[in-house]
Amino acid sequence: MKVLYDKEKRRLVYIGESASPDFWDSHWEKGDLRKSVEKQKDNKFILGILRKYFPDKKGRILEGGCGRGQIVYCMHVHGYKSVGIDFAKKTIKRTKEIFPELDVRVGDVRALQFPENYFAGYWSEGVIEHFWKGYDDILREAKRVLVSGGYAFFTFPYMPPLRKLKAKLGLYEEFSGGEPDNFYQFVLDHDSVIRDFEASGFKLMQKRACSGLKGFKDEVSIFKPFLQKLYDHQGESLWILGFRYLLDRLLAVFAGHMIFLVLRNKNQ
Numbered sequence: 001m002k003v004l005y006d007k008e009k010r011r012l013v014y015i016g017e018s019a020s021p022d023f024w025d026s027h028w029e030k031g032d033l034r035k036s037v038e039k040q041k042d043n044k045f046i047l048g049i050l051r052k053y054f055p056d057k058k059g060r061i062l063e064g065g066c067g068r069g070q071i072v073y074c075m076h077v078h079g080y081k082s083v084g085i086d087f088a089k090k091t092i093k094r095t096k097e098i099f100p101e102l103d104v105r106v107g108d109v110r111a112l113q114f115p116e117n118y119f120a121g122y123w124s125e126g127v128i129e130h131f132w133k134g135y136d137d138i139l140r141e142a143k144r145v146l147v148s149g150g151y152a153f154f155t156f157p158y159m160p161p162l163r164k165l166k167a168k169l170g171l172y173e174e175f176s177g178g179e180p181d182n183f184y185q186f187v188l189d190h191d192s193v194i195r196d197f198e199a200s201g202f203k204l205m206q207k208r209a210c211s212g213l214k215g216f217k218d219e220v221s222i223f224k225p226f227l228q229k230l231y232d233h234q235g236e237s238l239w240i241l242g243f244r245y246l247l248d249r250l251l252a253v254f255a256g257h258m259i260f261l262v263l264r265n266k267n268q
Contacts, residue, residue: 059120065127212251
């Protein structure tokens with residue numbers, strides 16, 4: 001994957017493979033779908049957020065870009081009314097075959113097939129960065145289907161201090177402009193994204209840097225061989241898992257790969 005710096009918009013451009021429905025179908029057909037979904041049954045991060053903002057479990061929650069349906073599954077198992085959409089048709093079909101109890105559907109986050117004020121919550125992880133023409137349509141649709149006062153939860157790759165420093169030092173090849181044939185994603189300037197959300201009628205409630213271990217290992221190549229092994233570790237050693245968790249949280253401040261935003265839909 002080639003990484004370029006777009007100086008004008010203060011973001012990175014990843015080029016290598018187009019993030020099309022076929023790409024995601026191919027990506028998500030690898031491994032055991034049932035196991036990967038059920039593994040997220042008691043995801044503490046997701047449940048912590050839901051318990052804070054939806055303590056009574058009332059109202060529907062949409063996941064825009066649900067992929068295999070892990071988050072929809074977690075919500076469903078714990079009593080939340082969850083709905084998922086994704087444009088990867090084969091993946092949605094496989095998920096429905098294995099988990100017929102889940103409400104997952106083929107759909108486009110830029111043109112949702114739901115009425116206005118239909119959802120109390122909107123969840124989206126790693127979606128808005130994959131569209132070359134931007135995320136304006138996604139924000140418009142999220143606001144349209146959310147009730148007044150409803151909550152939106154978005155994560156996306158962003159420019160933490162480490163990436164900004166590398167850009168300032170000229171350590172990325174400069175982006176020359178023009179849409180590439182094999183565009184994969186942007187790494188976005190989160191301040192610009194927040195301003196766009198606020199201009200669309202959302203109020204920022206919370207932000208948190210995430211995935212510090214991934215961000216650091218991907219940006220500092222000298223440490224990547226060791227950190228990659230730690231990142232990929234699948235064992236059950238509490239010591240290793242605890243060390244990885246603490247390192248991830250510490251590195252997130254300076255080198256987080258993703259940022260998590262909680263936003264509230266302002267009154268109409």
